[in-house]
Amino acid sequence: MAIFTDKNTKLIVQGITGRDGSFHTREMIAYGTQVVGGVTPGKGGQTFEGPSGKNVPIFNAMDEAVAATGANASVIFVPPAFAAGAIVEAADAGIALIVAITEGVPVLDMARAHAFARDRGSRVLGPNCPGLLTVGGAKIGILPGRIVSPGPVGVVSRSGTLTYEAVHQLTHAGLGQTTCVGIGGDPLIGTNFIDCLAAFEKDPATRAVVMIGEIGGTDEQAAAKFAKDKMSKPVVGFIAGQTAPPGRRMGHAGAIISGAEGTAAEKIKTLEACGVPVAKRPADIVGLVMEALKK
Secondary structure, X not given: OOOOOOOOOEEEEEOOOOHHHHHHHHHHHHHOOEEEEEEOOOOOOOEEEOHHHOEEEEEOOHHHHHHHHOOOEEEEOOOHXXXXXXXXXXXXXXXXXXXXXXXXXXXXXXXXXXXXXXXXOOEEXXXXXXXXXXXXXXXXXXXXXXXXXXXXXXXEEOOHHHHHHHHHHHHHOOOXXXXXXXXXXXXXXXXXXXXXXXXXXXXXXXXXXXXXXXXXOXXXXXXXXXHHHHOOOOEEEEEEOOOOOOOXXXXXXXXXXXXXXXXXXXXXXXXXXXOOOEEOOHHHHHHHHHHHHHO
């Protein structure tokens, strides 16, 4: 089982002919994802050559791509100035899951794009995220497929790099994963911690969840209260930026302490009060997951 994506997902790559889009398209195909088409305006009718001789048709627009392929998901590798427009185009074409990898998308553009996607019933993951990977099913985005293994642990994180670190350590400890989700670190994102926790709670294959947060905002506090009130499965946490000074943005656009609730200390306090054990270091996540599964 899985959340949001599986082996039946049919994916369109928006920006398939760009440097990043072409590289990661080959990686996604190699993992086993059904990449059924790509979109690059002006290059419709051409084909993209993937690994093992797999040719992917290229279309000029998303409506053409969806009509021809029956796609239900898209991943966006286009420059920041055009990313919000790509989200709108995908939602307007009826795409159910839109994964926006692009970093640096203007906040006002994203506010409009998120509103449009919600009105069309589309789920947006990101922007500024690594995407998601369902083990043995589909890889959408830039998560490295070689570090995952099948198992009972769901992973959701605001940080791409820490997602990779946590998954790598879980795999080496013999703790495989169901789905790994990077929700992104921008101030406005389409899918949040609670969305993912709710999905993992309903997934029968997921027995425990690792939630990796960071300074800035109050999403982790809200997720902790959701885990306490709505979840039967154990959640293990980690908060990045524990030594960050107030007013200093740490990497992501949303990782800035602007009040007491945005600090790592406040987040950890709330998580622990809600029964979510918090690792002091990424290396401690494995031990906490093992304890949670035993209980």
